[in-house]
Amino acid sequence: MDQIIEVFSNVGLMQLTIGHVAMWLIAFVLLYLAIKKGVEPLLLLPIAFGIFATNFPGTGLLDEGGLFYIFYNYGIANELIPPLIFLGLGAMTDFGPVLSNPKTLLLGAAAQLGVYAAFFGAILIGFTAQEAATIGIIGGADGPTSIYLAANLAPHLLGTVAVAAYSYMALVPIIIPPVAKLLTTKKEREMIMYMVRTPSKTERIIFPILISIVIMLLVPMAAPLIAMFALGNLFMESGVVERLTGVSRDALMNIVTIFLGVGVGSTMTAQTFLNPKTLGVFAMGVVAFAVATAGGVLIAKLMNLFVKNKVNPLIGAAGVSAVPMAARVVQNMGMEANPQNYLLMHAMGPNVAGVIGTAVAAGAFIAALG
């Protein structure tokens, strides 16, 4: 009889709690958003299933040696997967707009002001400096960088920060327009921009080497992300390793995305997610995005006071990264103001510069707080 009772007490059903069920519901909401609404499905779907599968009692998935434990510890905690994602991003990023108009790099820097505004805001509402840095980086709108920083500084917030980052990235078309409209006049939004010059192939090959030298000398802690990003871009621009370029941006990217999503989802247990801090992360995430958008637009307007070839201030809003969605939103806003206005390629400059800026901001946080 005792044996029968012991067997039944080990059945998952007997250990199920309200917390587990609540996490299933959260997983179902994310699955709905990914499948039905198309919200960042490549990441949200594996994250949601990771949350769902993790929140079953007695499976051992998260115990030492368990499958999800391996995904998380060897892929994310060891900082392997985010740099591999950056390899793929590098292999699909066209730096032509930045090389054509290098001053758009500054707009990518300006958008990082949102990261620091949210950093202060998070500390004000009671987070530690490490947690605040992890929350602030959501404003960079760069999922892999957010995950990389969270794994370094605040692993207990990793799942929450990742879900907030990817959810807000999907909300870029809702967050950017009101902020950008508020800070620009119709005349500014109508401004047409022209391509300054077409960069040569040699410039395109030199650029990833240049960013490696500058960033790894000034912010060495950003090296894992930047080195892989530059390598991926060099694969693509060199034109001599098409197989490596292809595998970096397709097969490898897809494989590590599965491990990343499930690994991130596995960190979201009832204990880590169902607490007041989660609300704080989501609230500060919006602040980070809004201030990042405002920072990019305002610095673009400031820049126009000093430069000969003026820029449409809307392209500053694309500095929040979220490649290429932020640039597309800017394109739509420009066309809305003036149907002859094609800002997409111009907005891609601050957009890809934002990716570099966020990686640098993450490296600076790790150097200061890690």
Added chain:
Amino acid sequence: MVDWGEVTMVAVSGIVSVFAVLIILNIAVSITGSVLDSITKKQSEKQSG
């Protein structure tokens, strides 16, 4: 108790790092572009001359 001095230092050093990196990149990219443009121009002048 939050050490606001340290927090401010972290933020200021971060903002300075981000702007410094991207300003230097801006300058480096502009110089590289100008140098390569002038080399190309000289080569085409040589060929046509």
